[in-house]
């Protein structure tokens with residue numbers, strides 16, 4: 370029923386190399402342009418191709434440690 374024969378194909382930029390990627394079924398690695406770029410991006414957090422299990426460290430995350438900055442009012 371839906372014939373996607375529109376000329377305006379939505380495109381995105383590959384997060385890795387900024388190449389333009391058509392947002393369509395064909396582009397299976399979207400938003401990446403290729404598997405390579407996808408892996409590169411994955412590598413940034415996964416360090417190579419190892420799948421790192423979710424680390425659940427001790428939760429000593431204190432809000433107090435964060436500097437609570439008030440939104441600067443009146444500052445341009």
Ligand SMILES: [Zn+2]
Nearest residue numbers: 383386402406
């Ligand atoms: Zn790319």
